[in-house]
Amino acid sequence: MVVSDPSRLVLTLLPYLFLTDVKVKQARQLASSSFAAQNPILSGLKDTAWGSIVFGKERSKLSWKNVVLADRELVEHLCCQLQSMEPAARHDIVQAFLTTASGSMERQMPLKYLVISVLCRLISQLEDERERLDLALSVTSQLRSLLKDASLAPDESADVATVESSFLQTLHDLKKSVFPVSALGSFVADISEACKIPESLKRCFWWESAVLMPAEQKCIALLRELFDLLTTYANEGAGMHVFRSLTQQLFKHHFTDKSLLFAFLSYIWTSSSPYERMQATDAITAVNQIRALHIAAAILRSAAQADLIAIMSLSSDVLPSLVVAMASPLQPVRYSALQCLHTIQTNCKHGNFSYSSVVDAICLRSDEVLADKNHLAQLLGSLFDSDATSPAKKRAGSRSEREMRGKALSSLLLCVNNDAVPSFVKERLLWCLSLVSSTDVLVQLKPLMASLLQVVDGSVDHIQHQLKCLQFILSRFTADRVSVFATHPDFGGLFLEALLRYRCSDPDTNSPQLMALNQLSKEMFSAVCVPSMQQSIISSLFDILLDCKNADTANKVRQVFKNISLDANQIAVEMEKLTQLYCSPAGSTIRDMKKHAKRATRSKAATIEDASAMETDRAPGTEVRIDDRAWQRVVHILEAIQQKKKLKNTQALIPALFTLLSKCLEMEASPAVEYAKQLLLSCIRHVCVHLSPQHAPVDPAVLDVQQFNVELIVDCVRGSSNPLTHRHALVLLTDAAQMFPEHVLRNIMSIFTFMGGSILHMEDNYSFQVVISTVQTVIPAMVKATERRNAEDVHSMITSIMRVFVDAFPHVPSHRKLPLFITLINTVDSKRHLWTVLALLLELHVTKTAAELPEWHDKTSLHPDIEFCLELFENFPPAIQVESVCSMLAYLQEMPEDKPKDNKMATPMKKQKTGHLETTEHLFNIEHHTAKQLRHFKFVAVNFISILLSCPAFIGQVINLSVPAAEAMKPMYQLQLEKNIRVYFSPGEDVTK
Numbered sequence: 003m004v005v006s007d008p009s010r011l012v013l014t015l016l017p018y019l020f021l022t023d024v025k026v027k028q029a030r031q032l033a034s035s036s037f038a039a040q041n042p043i044l045s046g047l048k049d050t051a052w053g054s055i056v057f058g059k060e061r062s063k064l065s066w067k068n069v070v071l072a073d074r075e076l077v078e079h080l081c082c083q084l085q086s087m088e089p090a091a092r093h094d095i096v097q098a099f100l101t102t103a104s105g106s107m108e109r110q111m112p113l114k115y116l117v118i119s120v121l122c123r124l125i126s127q128l129e130d131e132r133e134r135l136d137l138a139l140s141v142t143s144q145l146r147s148l149l150k151d152a153s154l155a156p157d158e159s160a161d162v163a164t165v166e167s168s169f170l171q172t173l174h175d176l177k178k179s180v181f182p183v184s185a186l187g188s189f190v191a192d193i194s195e196a197c198k199i200p201e202s203l204k205r206c207f208w209w210e211s212a213v214l215m216p217a218e219q220k221c222i223a224l225l226r227e228l229f230d231l232l233t234t235y236a237n238e239g240a241g242m243h244v245f246r247s248l249t250q251q252l253f254k255h256h257f258t259d260k261s262l263l264f265a266f267l268s269y270i271w272t273s274s275s276p277y278e279r280m281q282a283t284d285a286i287t288a289v290n291q292i293r294a295l296h297i298a299a300a301i302l303r304s305a306a307q308a309d310l311i312a313i314m315s316l317s318s319d320v321l322p323s324l325v326v327a328m329a330s331p332l333q334p335v336r337y338s339a340l341q342c343l344h345t346i347q348t349n350c351k352h353g354n355f356s357y358s359s360v361v362d363a364i365c366l367r368s369d370e371v372l373a374d375k376n377h378l379a380q381l382l383g384s385l386f387d388s389d390a391t392s393p394a395k396k397r398a399g400s401r402s403e404r405e406m407r408g409k410a411l412s413s414l415l416l417c418v419n420n421d422a423v424p425s426f427v428k429e430r431l432l433w434c435l436s437l438v439s440s441t442d443v444l445v446q447l448k449p450l451m452a453s454l455l456q457v458v459d460g461s462v463d464h465i466q467h468q469l470k471c472l473q474f475i476l477s478r479f480t481a482d483r484v485s486v487f488a489t490h491p492d493f494g495g496l497f498l499e500a501l502l503r504y505r506c507s508d509p510d511t512n513s514p515q516l517m518a519l520n521q522l523s524k525e526m527f528s529a530v531c532v533p534s535m536q537q538s539i540i541s542s543l544f545d546i547l548l549d550c551k552n553a554d555t556a557n558k559v560r561q562v563f564k565n566i567s568l569d570a571n572q573i574a575v576e577m578e579k580l581t582q583l584y585c586s587p588a589g590s591t592i593r594d595m596k597k598h599a600k601r602a603t604r605s606k607a608a609t610i611e612d613a614s615a616m617e618t619d620r621a622p623g624t625e626v627r628i629d630d631r632a633w634q635r636v637v638h639i640l641e642a643i644q645q646k647k648k649l650k651n652t653q654a655l656i657p658a659l660f661t662l663l664s665k666c667l668e669m670e671a672s673p674a675v676e677y678a679k680q681l682l683l684s685c686i687r688h689v690c691v692h693l694s695p696q697h698a699p700v701d702p703a704v705l706d707v708q709q710f711n712v713e714l715i716v717d718c719v720r721g722s723s724n725p726l727t728h729r730h731a732l733v734l735l736t737d738a739a740q741m742f743p744e745h746v747l748r749n750i751m752s753i754f755t756f757m758g759g760s761i762l763h764m765e766d767n768y769s770f771q772v773v774i775s776t777v778q779t780v781i782p783a784m785v786k787a788t789e790r791r792n793a794e795d796v797h798s799m800i801t802s803i804m805r806v807f808v809d810a811f812p813h814v815p816s817h818r819k820l821p822l823f824i825t826l827i828n829t830v831d832s833k834r835h836l837w838t839v840l841a842l843l844l845e846l847h848v849t850k851t852a853a854e855l856p857e858w859h860d861k862t863s864l865h866p867d868i869e870f871c872l873e874l875f876e877n878f879p880p881a882i883q884v885e886s887v888c889s890m891l892a893y894l895q896e897m898p899e900d901k902p903k904d905n906k907m908a909t910p911m912k913k914q915k916t917g918h919l920e921t922t923e924h925l926f927n928i929e930h931h932t933a934k935q936l937r938h939f940k941f942v943a944v945n946f947i948s949i950l951l952s953c954p955a956f957i958g959q960v961i962n963l964s965v966p967a968a969e970a971m972k973p974m975y976q977l978q979l980e981k982n983i984r985v986y987f988s989p990g991e992d993v994t995k
Contacts (some may be wrong), residue, residue: 013102013113015458019047019076020116021069026056033057043083043095051075074177079114089133095136099618103144115185119197123194127863135220138193144228149235161750189243191233193782194252198226204262207319209269210424220960225266226286228252231295260301260309261318268323270294271339274426274467276332288332295327295338302345310346314355316413319356319423325414326430328364340368345423359385359407383437386411411438415446421453425467426959432474444486444493451475451496455503458514469511469786476500476517481525487535494535501542504555515546519558526650527566536666540572542728547638570654570689576639577658580632581665628666628674636662640681644688651729652692653705659686660711667717683718683730690737697740697779707745712738716749719756728761729772739780744788750784754803758810763823765815774825800830801838801925808842812851824877832878839888841893841925843871844946848939849931868946875950880959881967884974887947891981893925894940944985 003547014330015037018028033053038044047053052075055068064072084092099117102110107679121141128134200218209222232252236245257263271294275285302310313320327339345363350358363385386407414435418428428450435443454472458465479497487494497518506513512520522539529538543559550556627633643649665680669675700707715738718731735753737748757776761769781803788796807826814822827836847867864872875883926939950956963971 011037012041013117014118015044015111017110019044020112021056021064021072021114026064026072029056041912042087042091043080045083047076047079047275050078050079072115077119077123081127082121084120084124085127089130092433096124100140100144102404103141114148118189122189125193125196129215132220133171134196135217135224136895138196138224139220139227141189142193142224142231145193146227146231148186149231154894161692183244187248188375190228190245190248191251193224194228194248194255197228197256199225199256199262203265204259206422207261207265208420208422208424208427209265209378210422222269225256226270226290229266229294229535230286230290233290260313262296263301263492264313264323267294267298268320271298271335271670272323272326272424272427272430274424276330276335288330288335291327291330291335292338295335295342297347299338299342302342302349305349307350310350311355314346314350314357314361316356319417319573321360322414322417322431323427325360325378325434326427328371328378329375329430329434333372333375336372336375340364342370346367351360351637356406356413357410360410374849379437379712382434383439386435386438386443387440406946411435413442414447415443418447419450425471429467429470429474432471436474436477441483441486444475444483445490447475447478448490448493448496451500455496455499455514458503458506466511469506469514472500472514473517476514477519479518479521479526481523481529484529485531486524487530487532494532494538498538498542501539501546504546504550504552513555516555517560519555519562522562522566524565524567537572537575540568541576544576544635544639544642547642548635560642563646565648565962567648567650568643568646570651573639573643573649574654574658577636577655577662580636581661583630583632583659628669628672628678633678639679640678641684644681644684646688649692652689655685656705656709659689660709660714663711663714663718667714667721671722676722676727677729679718680724681735683715683727686715687730687734687737690734690741694741697737699743700741707742710738710742710745712742712746712749716752716756725761725764725769728756728830729769730764732757732761732772736776736779739783746780747784747787747791749800751806752798753780754806759805762807762810762818763813763815765818770818770822770920773822777822777826777829787829797834800835801842804830804835804839805842808839808846811843811846820873820877821872827874827878832882833885836875836878836882837889838891838925839874840871840886840890840946841943842928843867844939844942845926848935864949868942868949870944872950872955874951878957879958880963881971881974883950883956883959884971884978886949888974888978888981890943890947891978891985894943895981895985897926897936897940898928899929901928901936932946947982 013966017034018032021029031039033048033056035043038047048057049414052072055064055072055075084095087095099121103114103117103121121137125134125138125141128137171908198221200221202215203218203221216220221482229252232245232249253263255265270286271291271293273286276288276291302313312318324339324342326449328336329493330336330339330344343361343365347361355361360382363381364371364378367377367381371381414431417423418431418435432447450471454468454475458469459473476497487497500514500518503514527536527539530539543562546559547556550559585730615644624989626770659682663679663686666675666679666682690697690717693705712735715731715735719728722728732753735746739750753776757773761773764770781800784799784803785796788799804826807822811819823839827839844867851867852865875886879888928936931939960968
């Protein structure tokens with residue numbers, strides 16, 4: 003017969019081979035069957051000692067003594083058969099055995115006993131260590147289930163005289179479907195004896211699973227399971243004295259040395275498992291930690307003073323592990339750890355051990371430590387803080403005591419720097435020392451910081467603890483400790499490396515980059531006394547902005563820039579990294595740029611003819627691209643500083659900003675280039691406002707006016723089609739006109755010409771406000787500058803400016819015309835120049851707009867141009883209107899009656915004191931107009947004056963004048979009447995002549 007699944011059949015038949023009474027008939031039949039002969043587990047059973055006992059006599063019953071011997075031989079045979087199998091086949095059968103052992107079949111309790119007996123026997127005979135430990139862990143798990151779920155028979159082994167009687171009692175219990183506690187204890191003892199602690203574990207104190215070999219990790223896991231199993235049932239259940247005895251045997255068998263025992267116990271009480279977010283099923287619990295501390299306290303109570311001093315020496319890690327336990331957030335764990343320290347303090351009466359100062363301080367404040375989980379950090383901070391210099395904060399005690407405290411602190415830090423110490427232990431120790439303000443602590447943590455920076459962005463176990471360790475170290479970089487950058491330059495490199503470490507394996511913890519950014523406060527940055535370190539930090543921050551893809555990080559960097567105080571020279575250095583890539587010199591003028599553009603054009607043509615020749619002749623670094631990394635970095639710099647308030651020596655930015663602006667003007671127009679221009683113009687204006695908040699002229703000692711390149715700003719206006727760029731440039735020119743009036747004067751007409759040709763056509767409110775602001779600020783500054791140079795040129799300059807606005811009049815939105823011209827006239831002095839605007843508007847009407855009437859306009863009514871002039875005059879007092887009329891009449895009187903046929907203006911009449919004739923070339927240039935236009939102009943002007951003086955609006959204004967104002971108007975009426983008569987009679991005088 004061929005059996006397809008022998009393991010299942012064997013498990014079904016084993017209860018018939020395991021004798022629980024004296025009847026052996028079924029066992030003989032099964033052992034003699036062909037199945038038993040062919041099965042790899044049962045084959046040869048009949049020929050073993052078991053067969054000799056069962057088949058030795060023909061009687062159908064055996065004595066109880068032979069039953070005991072037969073069952074033992076059956077266990078031995080099954081174990082030998084399993085041991086001789088191939089590992090793969092053995093693994094399958096062992097798994098089947100374990101499944102049977104974990105079943106809930108109470109009627110098959112003898113089978114469970116047999117299976118576990120075989121497996122425990124097999125554990126001691128397997129040669130492969132990993133296989134042996136895996137099996138031991140599996141069997142231990144089954145024993146735990148039996149202890150938890152099965153019905154247990156009380157232990158009566160103390161009342162049994164012989165081993166035979168004990169086994170018979172076990173068989174009796176199994177037949178009643180209960181499991182004897184003594185048998186479970188025997189199994190646990192077998193497993194414990196089979197576990198052998200590797201030599202590598204005996205040589206180290208910290209059993210950190212992450213750095214151990216798999217076999218060592220399994221050994222620790224088995225010891226942990228045994229410790230949990232034994233200590234749990236040593237305090238509860240029917241077999242307490244059995245498990246207490248087994249606990250003592252476990253410690254005596256495996257931990258003959260106290261240092262090894264404390265290494266194991268500290269592994270239990272320093273575990274991070276009770277505080278993990280995702281606790282594993284086999285993790286160490288807080289109850290395990292409390293039990294380990296209780297056992298440690300008992301050992302310490304019975305230890306000799308010499309042993310205690312050795313345990314508490316600086317070379318021992320027992321006290322650091324107890325400090326970690328006292329840092330537990332769980333009060334029972336802290337209480338148990340404090341009991342250990344009280345025991346040490348009591349037994350070491352003389353206090354002559356290395357950590358005596360730490361133990362005494364904690365025991366003195368044990369109530370506070372027990373009540374408040376955060377008090378331990380405050381206590382150790384007060385104990386070890388050696389930076390306090392005031393008498394009130396100095397430590398009491400002798401010099402030797404202070405030296406002992408220093409050694410204790412160094413020993414704790416040495417433990418933190420030890421690679422063998424678990425990450426969680428390091429984290430807890432660093433938390434305990436977080437309030438020690440000594441700079442020496444930071445210096446001693448440098449090796450740990452360097453090692454953490456190498457692993458925090460990788461896939462490493464316990465990464466959250468390593469990140470917290472790094473957080474504790476980086477948090478020590480405060481204003482009173484950054485002096486280490488000067489004394490220990492390596493720290494600067496480590497801090498900069500942390501700034502650039504943006505990856506983090508733990509999504510719930512800040513990256514090293516964010517940790518470092520959180521430390522960059524205004525006070526900390528200002529306290530950095532090494533200029534090169536400050537510059538490196540700034541450079542790193544800009545690199546972060548360039549490479550960062552996380553919005554929160556970018557916002558944090560911008561917040562840091564907003565808070566810290568910077569020197570503009572530091573920003574200029576970063577900008578110059580771009581300018582150094584290009585060959586054109588800083589501060590290039592428009593003329594230089596045009597020459598460069600022509601060379602570029604010729605070079606482009608040469609490319610078409612011979613591309614290879616161009617590649618050979620072209621100088622390196624001349625190509626400017628806005629999408630270059632260096633340019634993108636500069637854009638981030640400009641974004642960061644355009645609203646920066648805490649900036650010293652801002653004038654240092656002007657050369658660099660104008661150099662970058664010249665580079666933008668060399669590029670082809672694109673949205674990115676326009677955005678860069680806008681940023682540069684905004685930053686230049688920000689510097690101007692910073693230098694002179696009230697826009698007063700700037701002292702040349704502060705900023706050389708030659709560095710302020712107005713030509714580049716004007717070229718931004720001319721060469722761009724982007725309205726926002728226009729606005730930025732005009733707003734900047736508005737400020738510059740007040741700060742550098744002489745410097746801006748040379749380019750003033752280019753500015754207003756552009757405004758008339760483009761921005762005045764726009765209907766949005768912002769563009770209109772830019773124009774108004776430009777008019778109100780630039781023109782007065784230009785007037786003052788012109789008066790200082792030559793007062794006679796002021797009228798010509800104003801006329802030229804107003805002509806720009808008049809030429810743009812047809813294109814200005816209708817609702818903007820009147821406010822614009824009222825502002826313009828008030829700015830240039832309405833009393834002197836209202837008539838000038840009237841003359842220019844009438845000239846425009848005569849030469850261009852007179853014939854341009856909309857279809858809906860009533861031909862019997864006034865022309866829209868004349869109506870606008872009337873509305874414009876209505877916004878000024880009657881005195882100014884009359885004076886403007888007089889000036890207009892004086893101008894008309896000075897004009898010739900007709901245009902000479904030889905196209906040369908006739909000799910004018912003798913110049914009056916008003917001096918209006920000198921503006922003829924600026925108002926109505928007779929040489930550039932026809933005779934008809936001249937006559938039309940004079941007619942329209944006289945007609946407008948007649949309409950104005952007779953219109954209801956003017957009459958109403960005169961009527962509403964006060965008596966003194968009305969009296970003051972009489973001389974003006976007289977003057978107007980005289981000029982009217984002269985104008986009317988001047989044609990007759992010409993005819994007479």
